[in-house]
Amino acid sequence: MPPPKASVFITIEETAKAYNVSRAHLMKVVNILTRLGYLKGVRGRSGGFTLAKPPGAIHLGAVIRATEPDFALVECFAAGNRCVITKRCRLPEVLNEALNNFVRTLDRYTLADLMLERRDFIPPKGPIEEKRGPDFSVTDGKK
Numbered sequence: 806m807p808p809p810k811a812s813v814f815i816t817i818e819e820t821a822k823a824y825n826v827s828r829a830h831l832m833k834v835v836n837i838l839t840r841l842g843y844l845k846g847v848r849g850r851s852g853g854f855t856l857a858k859p860p861g862a863i864h865l866g867a868v869i870r871a872t873e874p875d876f877a878l879v880e881c882f883a884a885g886n887r888c889v890i891t892k893r894c895r896l897p898e899v900l901n902e903a904l905n906n907f908v909r910t911l912d913r914y915t916l917a918d919l920m921l922e923r924r925d926f927i928p929p930k931g932p933i934e935e936k937r938g939p940d941f942s943v944t945d946g947k948k
Contacts (some may be wrong), residue, residue: 806926814852815854815855816854819853826873838868841871842858844857847871859917861917862915863916863917865914865915866912866913879900
């Protein structure tokens with residue numbers, strides 16, 4: 806049996822620079838994911854963080870549920886609700902259905918499904934697509 810691979814650690818600074826994200830925000834995210842057992846952190850000169858589990862064992866839906874427990878899309882989803890139509894409003898039912906479907910979709914995927922190969926980081930030839938988000942012009946399966 807081959808020896809286990811040595812963990813590769815990356816620092817907060819390296820990650821923040823590589824992905825152009827706030828160091829302070831990244832520190833919060835890494836701390837949360839470390840407490841939840843998804844990341845392993847090592848302090849010190851040659852420290853950093855790495856995955857604490859195999860990528861195939863990290864389910865995206867579980868990560869979202871653990872890190873976004875309330876999804877307060879509207880006031881009545883949060884504590885301190887003062888909306889005057891809460892008792893009769895039907896919007897929460899629709900939003901809850903949509904959120905449940907969203908998270909159930911994420912449940913079907915693991916981090917391994919999203920991982921890239923080294924070759925994926927080679928800059929593409931030609932223009933990069935500016936937008937890859939949702940296309941809300943699609944309704945009832947038709948454009």
